[in-house]
Amino acid sequence: MDEKELIKYLKSLGIEVHTTTKARGHLGFFMKNRIDISKNIPPHRVMPTLLHEFAHYIHYGLEPSIGKTGGSFQVLFKEDNLTLADELFKVTNFVDENSLGVKLYEHKDRIKQQIKEYEKIIKKDYPKFLRSKKFKEFDKYIKKSKAKYLLKYDRVKVIEGFFKKQAKIYSVTNVESDFPEMPEAFCAYIKLHSLQKKQSRISARLNKLYKYYTKPTELFARLVEGIYIDREWVCAIAPYTSKKFFELLNEGYYGKLKDVIDKL
Known part of the structure; x- marks a missing residue:
């Protein structure tokens, strides 16, 4: 699945996808039933950003209050522990070097x-x-x-x-x-x-x-990004979280996300 196919699929789900906006100054932006991808985004970042915002869409379906609360591990993974937080932050550091604040x-x-x-x-x-x-x-x-x-x-x-x-x-x-x-x-x-x-x-x-990078909703979105970028490495640095994620994915817990992940 490439970016054009993904956009077509997202639109088939009733999601508005816009690629000619400034995405509120970000690479991508999600709100309720709309995904914006910045018109200034580097080509190699389009697919990861689409997946990132789609992950927010999936999470929003599970937990509509994410805009105010930042989400919760309990809803995302049906459990909450330090291992999830630690492993997901490692994935975030891999996916987005800005999270390191170097x-x-x-x-x-x-x-x-x-x-x-x-x-x-x-x-x-x-x-x-x-x-x-x-x-x-x-x-x-x-x-x-x-x-x-x-x-x-x-x-x-x-x-x-x-x-x-x-x-x-x-x-x-x-x-x-x-x-x-x-x-x-x-x-x-x-x-x-x-x-x-x-x-x-x-x-x-x-x-x-x-505070931004450790919000559960952001950690989850970057996990999905990471799986696209290098699934093997993500599973290596986040074994517990990856196993839990794929278990829930295959059970259908993340809804339409499975259709996308299976085609990456």
Whole structure:
């Protein structure tokens, strides 16, 4: 079965299939009785994405609340245990390398190293400095400086002057040149503080990413993708889950999904 045959089959089930939309910014999108495949999708991703969205359709038939709850293993596999979760996440990592968050972790590590470097600079003048505690000397100094705005924004425009107003732009990147009178340790602290905020944002993105990829409905959809991409490997890295999946598939539990899997 190729993608044209699959689309024809999906339409025969009464599913609307659209391949000329932007799929809400994703490669594919499913809602109730409709599947959208992005018009910008790479050719080699069309079939896996169709199967992914069809898996959501099958799951929706079993558990209509998946849009709100993300689904459940109990409904998908008639049981719920850590083995399912662990094996399915391995399959997800195989199918979609973005689920590993490699670039985000690398970025986070670089920021962590930069923070350590700025911490060294601060400790040259303030050896008792701890990131977890208030930097009292800095707090006292910064109250009288326009650099205080850089604790909230990485780049800020400040209107200066009374009669003749003039806009002045300050940035964390140029803090040394923008505030040449500021001690080196305080400049370093402003940069450290900025990096800590970036670190928090990356952590939030990683948490959001993990939460998305570990939803049962997403794990199930990527299992179906994985079976198409390399069934043998998926069965090797997820033996328990694969066995359970094919048992339920052959029993007809996943409805029309069996017709598709049998023809892959």
